[in-house]
Amino acid sequence: MKTFFIIIRGPLGIGKTTIAKEVNTIAVKEWEGMGIIKNVSGTTSLVSAITMTSTVGDASLSTGNVTIAADNANDRLAVTVVGIAALDINWITIIKYVKVI
Numbered sequence: 001m002k003t004f005f006i007i008i009r010g011p012l013g014i015g016k017t018t019i020a021k022e023v024n025t026i027a028v029k030e031w032e033g034m035g036i037i038k039n040v041s042g043t044t045s046l047v048s049a050i051t052m053t054s055t056v057g058d059a060s061l062s063t064g065n066v067t068i069a070a071d072n073a074n075d076r077l078a079v080t081v082v083g084i085a086a087l088d089i090n091w092i093t094i095i096k097y098v099k100v101i
Contacts, residue, residue: 008076011039012077012098012099013097014096015096016050017094018052018092020064020081020083024087027057030057031066032054035068037070044071046070050068052067052068060084067079
């Protein structure tokens with residue numbers, strides 16, 4: 001499991017794409033999700049849960065997973081990827097965001 005963070009100082013509209021590639025077989029899978037995260041008076045939260053959905057992918061990666069959460073303790077967006085035992089998986093995550101000021 002690996003986790004990536006973006007520090008939150010105000011409301012952000014986010015769009016995220018993650019792609020996983022198994023090194024040996026070149027099996028691939030993608031996930032996408034959109035949402036809004038905000039920090040109000042020191043409390044960081046998602047406006048609603050962000051569901052990561054996958055529309056394409058090889059069956060061998062079907063149990064891999066990506067989640068997005070608000071990390072209130074550290075005022076940041078946390079992206080967590082969970083691989084599959086015995087598979088060597090490379091992950092790439094692209095996060096596009098719009099900051100509302």
